[in-house]
Amino acid sequence: MATRKDRLKGVSVALAVLLTAIGPATALAAEKVTIFAAASLKNALDAINGEWRKQTGKESTASYAASSALAKQIEQGAPADVFISADLAWMDYLADEKLIKGDTRSNLLGNRIVLVSGSKDAAEVEIGPGFDLAGLVGNERLAMGAVDSVPAGRYGKAALEKLGLWPSLAGKVAGAESVRAALLLVSRGEAPYGIVYRTDAAADAGVKVIGTFPENSHPPIIYPIAITADSRNPDAGAYLDFVRSPKAAALFEAEGFTVLE
Template structure:
């Protein structure tokens, strides 16, 4: 076979090839996560992407709102709730893969005030929170739906302070929205997670609620039944791993294993 014929065959072969070889797309995991997780989870997700090349898309909101969105068919791969009740809610509707469910993190609730007006408060049975709030408002997550609000109400009831302060409560759509009211000086006090307080330099913790004054604060996680991402299971394993742990503990969460 002469050189001219070889050249023609080579040109014909190259012409038959696609202009560009297909590149495998990175898997994306869509996560619905409690608003209080934002700082820690954003950091963990950056590490996950750097390690695997896979991306995450996170929707942060109150666990109640996210659970309702999942119920209505919103496309997501994982749900991380700030309490057991809302995970139970989606589980009862067969919207999670039960074998993937795990208790991931723990937290504490605290009383916060604007940093420039912060004075220590002794949180104990019978303490006069209503007197401290005065003519202002107590910022909390909505007490009938937002987990931080439910924990806060339970604690105040246990300590005998709820009845006097109930009429002063400014119920917010999420714990981060309650935090913002205090941070902006629109409320003299607020009840949030200690991890939220750590994320905002304009507020200070003035007191911590006794752990026995409210149900244990537990963040469960699970892969959703309709998850279509091949990376969902690996991402969940990452969240439970020692690699992800420091991102959560640095924000004040405790690791539950």
């Protein structure tokens, strides 16, 4: 007759076999989808992630920063499932390094860049060649994303160069680590003016849009999306489909984005 010790041993072995069979799959299925997204997407993507949870019962987590910083983190092995960049360049960077799944890549959104002021009484301006933005800024600083790495800063510099305004402004720029950081400089009164995305300006009641840069003054503002090459999350594809869905499109448009798909 089997002893109590033998019976307990048998139960332990059976449990071990069962956990080996279903444990990893169960853990994987319950894993959150991790999204690395440009800082300018925070409001829209927070709403979309909430809707994803409501409709699917599944969880996601988003990390927001400059596209440059996120791309470098992915390159260094950060565990992201989905990357949404604020420009094509940083997605191309990861594609060249074989760090995204190319067949999942698409152009998701468009945006505009605007000039904002921290004063509600600031007069609206017409932005074009000959516009004296340097005179408007005076001895203060113009807040922008870092022009050598942050997409919003790159778009802003390209526009200023195209309009012939960059030489008079290069020494006045306060480069920030992300477009949201540049927005805060204006909102908090640390810089009188800034160049940010239209969607960021709409998300901060502390700033006023006083002018919009002509679309032909800079490269098209495109947000591409893709699943990372290292992602093994079985929900990543479904999440990507949801972000491209009409429901998500409405939430993006509510924040001022142009949906490209």
